[in-house]
Amino acid sequence: MSANYISPISMEAISSLCGELDKNNSISKSDFARYHVKRGLRNEDGTGVMAGLTRICSVEGYYILDGERVAKEGKLFYRGYDLNQIVANCVKENRFGFEEVIWLLLFGNLPTEEQLASLQEVLSVCRALPDDFIEDMMIKHPSKDIMNKMARSIMCLYSYDENPDDISVANVLRQSLQLIAQVPTIMNTAYQVKRRAFYGKSMYLHPILRDQTTAQYILNQTRSDKKFTDEEAKLLDIMLMLHAEHGGGNNSTFSTRVLTSSGTDTYSAITAGFGSLKGPRHGGANVKVSKMLSEIIENVPDPTDEGQLKDYLIKILKKEAGDGLGLIYGMGHAVYTLSDPRAVILKKSARELAYQAGYEKEFRTLENIEKITPGLLCEFKGENKEICANVDLYSGLVYKTLKLPEDLFTPLFASARIVGWCAHRLEELTSSGKIIRPAYKSVSKTRDYVPIEKR
Numbered sequence: 001m002s003a004n005y006i007s008p009i010s011m012e013a014i015s016s017l018c019g020e021l022d023k024n025n026s027i028s029k030s031d032f033a034r035y036h037v038k039r040g041l042r043n044e045d046g047t048g049v050m051a052g053l054t055r056i057c058s059v060e061g062y063y064i065l066d067g068e069r070v071a072k073e074g075k076l077f078y079r080g081y082d083l084n085q086i087v088a089n090c091v092k093e094n095r096f097g098f099e100e101v102i103w104l105l106l107f108g109n110l111p112t113e114e115q116l117a118s119l120q121e122v123l124s125v126c127r128a129l130p131d132d133f134i135e136d137m138m139i140k141h142p143s144k145d146i147m148n149k150m151a152r153s154i155m156c157l158y159s160y161d162e163n164p165d166d167i168s169v170a171n172v173l174r175q176s177l178q179l180i181a182q183v184p185t186i187m188n189t190a191y192q193v194k195r196r197a198f199y200g201k202s203m204y205l206h207p208i209l210r211d212q213t214t215a216q217y218i219l220n221q222t223r224s225d226k227k228f229t230d231e232e233a234k235l236l237d238i239m240l241m242l243h244a245e246h247g248g249g250n251n252s253t254f255s256t257r258v259l260t261s262s263g264t265d266t267y268s269a270i271t272a273g274f275g276s277l278k279g280p281r282h283g284g285a286n287v288k289v290s291k292m293l294s295e296i297i298e299n300v301p302d303p304t305d306e307g308q309l310k311d312y313l314i315k316i317l318k319k320e321a322g323d324g325l326g327l328i329y330g331m332g333h334a335v336y337t338l339s340d341p342r343a344v345i346l347k348k349s350a351r352e353l354a355y356q357a358g359y360e361k362e363f364r365t366l367e368n369i370e371k372i373t374p375g376l377l378c379e380f381k382g383e384n385k386e387i388c389a390n391v392d393l394y395s396g397l398v399y400k401t402l403k404l405p406e407d408l409f410t411p412l413f414a415s416a417r418i419v420g421w422c423a424h425r426l427e428e429l430t431s432s433g434k435i436i437r438p439a440y441k442s443v444s445k446t447r448d449y450v451p452i453e454k455r
């Protein structure tokens, strides 16, 4: 099994080379300013460099007044519709909304009842994976990481497509719908294979039922007894709606657009999205929040006490605790300043569910992190910057109350965000036609080559 492979390169040997590598690669932050290079494609005030135009989504977290960035409550619009309204209407009408969001994001308008039914039908018939795929590509090659397995599976699907490289809109739309339907199947299968291979537990691969919404399908597949309530499915449906799309500039969507602009195939472009989303500063943050929360609860006698929690968060920022990267996960955002509208919606559900399910301490700790971090980060960094809780702060707790395992937190995000990636790939293909190719200024001096015996 690939998991038993031991690298022939020893960490001891490689570590001794890192000093040399660091010395020759480091570029000071002041050089970025000197050459007017926008680190992280960010302007000096933290706003993003304008890299494209889109009709799909608008992410709003500040406005510009007299050239200054002014903080405001966050807003998120899918094709011009406020996400709050989309979610509120589905709740009011007591119906599922993720499929409506899929239609809206891909095609640009709210679907009629017939259109929605036809989309539901297409997704239902596309959920299955090709014959032998599960055995040959998934069971035989388990991975400890579900995002890794999902990315590999998407790449493998290229070989099962009769027309993989055709980037006409019709073909890419066909591939997009298929992938949107198949990704939850891939996610669950990868998880079940992991259960058997790494946890020594049973693997459940339930038959695929027709006429289930994506949320119902996910709960049906991931639970050994296939049982779930309508309330649980509707909550997961909201989670999928909230995670479906976030503008062209978010790291995974931009990665998908970058690959798309080279003219590459759908499988390669979507795999880039998976690779990016897995990162802890992006979608991988939901797992990191969960680990950070457990660590805090284990080490802080009363994490709901501001003083005690603050001391521990300082340790995290100083890289003396946490994962050593100095980040308080679930806090901060590249665009949002005062609030992330997704986190606001989520927090309401998280509070209710956490109290019902006995996770009150977890919820109150997260709320305390949300309260303390903005001021703490300003003190720590010495700059006055507004930061707020992001979507990942409370999402893990909601998944936990839905009995969804930590292994699936980021994959669930991906199962929703694939819709945004596909919509942006289609938009890039139909509206840009120019390869994305920014420039890097070299800060190396030219040198004469030194023959090997003289080094």
Ligand code: COA
Pocket (backbone or CB within 6 Å): 046, 280, 281, 282, 283, 285, 326, 327, 328, 329, 330, 331, 332, 333, 334, 335, 377, 381, 385, 387, 390, 391, 392
């Ligand atoms: N913990 C520690 N430091 C943080 C932070 C956090 N939660 N949020 C921001 N910062 C730091 C940044 O790293 C940056 O430091 P630098 O100037 O030394 O590079 C500084 O504060 C200003 O950051 P800002 O411009 O506001 O944010 P960003 O766009 O660089 O980063 C995130 C945005 C989301 C990557 C960042 O807030 C973060 O890493 N958050 C934690 C991970 C997370 O929850 N990600 C999910 C996002 S939905």
